[in-house]
Amino acid sequence: MAKTKPGKKDLDSYTIKGTNKVVRVNDTVLMRPSDSDKPPYVARIEKIEADHRNNVKVRVRWYYRPEESIGGRRQFHGAKELFLSDHYDVQSAHTIEGTCTVHTFKNYTKLENVGSDDYFCRFEYKAATGGFTPDRVAVYCKCEMPYNPDDLMVQCEECKDWFHPSCMNMTIEQAKKLDNFLCSDCSSENDPKRANSYHASTESKVESKRRKR
Numbered sequence: 001m002a003k004t005k006p007g008k009k010d011l012d013s014y015t016i017k018g019t020n021k022v023v024r025v026n027d028t029v030l031m032r033p034s035d036s037d038k039p040p041y042v043a044r045i046e047k048i049e050a051d052h053r054n055n056v057k058v059r060v061r062w063y064y065r066p067e068e069s070i071g072g073r074r075q076f077h078g079a080k081e082l083f084l085s086d087h088y089d090v091q092s093a094h095t096i097e098g099t100c101t102v103h104t105f106k107n108y109t110k111l112e113n114v115g116s117d118d119y120f121c122r123f124e125y126k127a128a129t130g131g132f133t134p135d136r137v138a139v140y141c142k143c144e145m146p147y148n149p150d151d152l153m154v155q156c157e158e159c160k161d162w163f164h165p166s167c168m169n170m171t172i173e174q175a176k177k178l179d180n181f182l183c184s185d186c187s188s189e190n191d192p193k194r195a196n197s198y199h200a201s202t203e204s205k206v207e208s209k210r211r212k213r
Contacts, residue, residue: 070130
């Protein structure tokens with residue numbers, strides 16, 4: 001009569017090998033890729049379990065980088081943007097390298113400084129079909145592109161819309177020096193001599209993110 005193998009047991013936490021960092025279910029972690037030239041994979045821990053030999057495995061839900069998606073990276077995708085996929089997997093806990101934080105898009109844009117382990121997510125991604133949820137987001141500027149938090153933008157005093165300096169035939173340096181800003185549509189309806197408005201708080205936020213990355 002065959003012997004029944006001892007079952008697996010769920011664990012509350014796991015200490016990352018070689019460190020004193022402890023991870024738990026729902027934590028977001030960096031996982032070592034098979035190709036050392038690639039950046040670490042990012043995943044959310046769904047379950048931690050050990051077998052009778054105390055080998056620890058984690059069930060994870062993967063985050064995809066834009067370049068890993070079917071459509072690829074697009075202009076409005078931020079450097080630290082991730083998509084929460086419907087791709088689940090089981091991996092050895094030994095492949096966990098560290099922890100990171102995946103912020104909501106709104107919270108990410110409020111960060112004063114962006115660290116190397118800060119990311120953001122505004123879309124869920126279906127790995128098999130390439131579909132996104134939500135499938136529509138707000139767009140800005142004449143180019144009608146979604147907001148990329150890495151890009152500096154200027155706000156029109158009149159219509160309150162946001163614009164890329166390049167779409168307004170300005171350099172970033174010129175945009176930073178503006179005291180006021182009116183977009184081309186609003187400036188044609190107002191006194192054309194009115195100088196163009198830039199909000200310093202936005203400038204400092206965007207610039208600080210670039211310095212920290």
